[in-house]
Amino acid sequence: MKMRFLAVSTALAAATALTGCSLAGAGGGTQKVTLWLMKGSASEEFIGRFTSSFEKEHPGVDLEVKIQEWKGIGDKVNAVLAGQSQESADVIEVGNTQVAQYVEGGGVSELTLEALREWDGKDWLKGLSEPGKVRGAQFGVPWYAANRVVIYNKDLFANAGVKAPIKTRQEWIQATQKLDKGPQQGIYLAGQNWYVLAGFVWDEGGELAVESSGQWLGTLDEEKAMAGMEFYKQLQALGDGPKDADEETPPQSDVFARGGIAQIIAPPGQAAAIEAANPELKGKLGFFPIPGKTADKVGSVFTGGSDLIIPEKTKQRKHAVDVITALVSEKWQTELARTMSYVPNKTTLAHVVEGNDGATAMAPGAAQGRATPQSPRWAEVEAKNPIKPFMTAVLTGQNPETAAKAASDTISKVLSSDR
Known part of the structure; x- marks a missing residue:
């Protein structure tokens, strides 16, 4: 971690x-x-x-x-x-x-x-x-x-007539569309926040990688994983998060603190940093679990x-x-x-x-939280992190299948190659 x-x-x-x-x-x-x-x-x-x-x-x-x-x-x-x-x-x-x-x-x-x-x-x-x-x-x-949870601005939700907590992905998209008006962003979601993507992939029944007969294979190019990326793309478009950077470039808590953003996906501990950067937001931040595909189960999280x-x-x-x-x-x-x-x-x-x-x-x-694949070499995957350029490629209109295959091949090579 x-x-x-x-x-x-x-x-x-x-x-x-x-x-x-x-x-x-x-x-x-x-x-x-x-x-x-x-x-x-x-x-x-x-x-x-x-x-x-x-x-x-x-x-x-x-x-x-x-x-x-x-x-x-x-x-x-x-x-x-x-x-x-x-x-x-x-x-x-x-x-x-x-x-x-x-x-x-x-x-x-x-x-x-x-x-x-x-x-x-x-x-x-x-x-x-x-x-x-x-x-x-x-x-x-x-x-x-x-x-991670959804951290939201209570005032912006109230002004848009959106009630929290939101229970399903469909409700989440509909609410975020209402919140994404004019200069106001419905959500700030950086294009390379791969931990969030992992949750969406798991919700669809996909995996980042699987082990088979002692060999690890990257699986971002499988249909279920691709469906998770498609939902990420749909949600990310309802704000102005950078498509070629992660949540720390710049720190999303700093961006949220400037006002005009309805939601971010982050650990709740970031609320303290937001309030420190903008004391006017004290008492105006709310939290709810990442919505799942159905109301009876919250979204998967790392x-x-x-x-x-x-x-x-x-x-x-x-x-x-x-x-x-x-x-x-x-x-x-x-x-x-x-x-x-x-x-x-x-x-x-x-x-x-x-x-x-x-x-x-x-x-x-x-x-019901998950962790990254249980390979002792997963840290090497994160060091190369082929997931990030894959996400950027999809978000910028490149061929999703080609980008996913390239990322999966890199993951397979890192996890299963001889040292």
């Missing part, structure tokens, strides 16, 4: 103070356990409360929490897993889609039995648990999730978030398991979700974010 769409603005200021530092427990325990968390994932207050509680419940253990930057984290984690780092970690937070590549590199402890006996993994969000599973064994333990792993080389495996047990407990899942506006790691805990409009809008999508 790339954290660019998971940044929760309310946490960034607190987390910045932690950069390069560690929050060691004050218990003076005789056994130190080190937990690596990523910058912005949890607030300083949450970490402090968790550390104090854990040390109190585990006498003799000194819990040290170290905050890590996302930039360059892959090399640091791989060094720890290989036992070639001067630093150590007993529990490491990783992006949910990163688990497979770390497992392929070696050094990640299997946690299948603990998942069954200690953590009741049957109710985990699939978008977190499935990427954490490799060849049927559980290595990554779901910690928290976040996904589930971003984090899993927890334990290095095989840890000398504190028992205590590392204890740390994860605490972090995934109902108590601390509730605290984290309410503090950070996340979706908890289990479908059975969705109720704990009631009252938080953004998190509540995320929960239905998270319950």
Whole structure:
């Protein structure tokens, strides 16, 4: 997972103070356990409360929490897993889609039995648990999730006579057409927002890639995937989003904050950035799940978030398991979700974010959320990202079949070629 769409603005200021530092427990325990968390994932207050509680419940253990930057984290984690780092970690937070590549590199402890006996993994969000599973064994333990919703301007909706929430794709298109009048944009959707496209592809029953007899094949050129792209094109045309750039070029929250845009598709945490850029929008932003093809099921979404792993080389495996047990407990899942506006790691805990409009809008999508193909080489696909030029080609009137075939061929080559 790339954290660019998971940044929760309310946490960034607190987390910045932690950069390069560690929050060691004050218990003076005789056994130190080190937990690596990523910058912005949890607030300083949450970490402090968790550390104090854990040390109190585990006498003799000194819990040290170290905050890590996302930039360059892959090399640091791989060094720890290989036992070639001067630093150590007993529990490491990783992006949910990163688990497979770390497992392929070696050094990640299997946690299948603990998942069954200690953590009741049957109710985990699939978008977190499935990427954490490799060849049927559980290595990554779901910690928290976040996904995209529709963020809308309540005033513009009211002025156009549009009522939220919108339940179906057809209603969404009709409402967005009403909102797309004159200088006002019905929706701002950048042409290369491929995470959003993935949801539309999944709604149609398509896939980005599939594995067959040990070989991965790109499938954007299949009929169902093409139908997802066609809906994206229809929706994208109801605004002035750039056809040749993604949602960060420029940042869509900044564009939305200027006013005159009725909707964007983004994690609800971006609302804080919008309000910071334009305080006049405070209290005027609403949220609803991405509409599905029918009213009885919300749209498919890519589930971003984090899993927890334990290095095989840890000398504190028992205590590392204890740390994860605490972090995934109902108590601390509730605290984290309410503090950070996340979706908890289990479908059975969705109720704990009631009252938080953004998190509540995320929960239905998270319950059926998906992740990228479970290939350890998917990160290489994202580095080349043939999906983006495919989208631009379709949006600019080029032959969709030709563009899709080219993207699929590149995905197949990257995922299945010899290293």
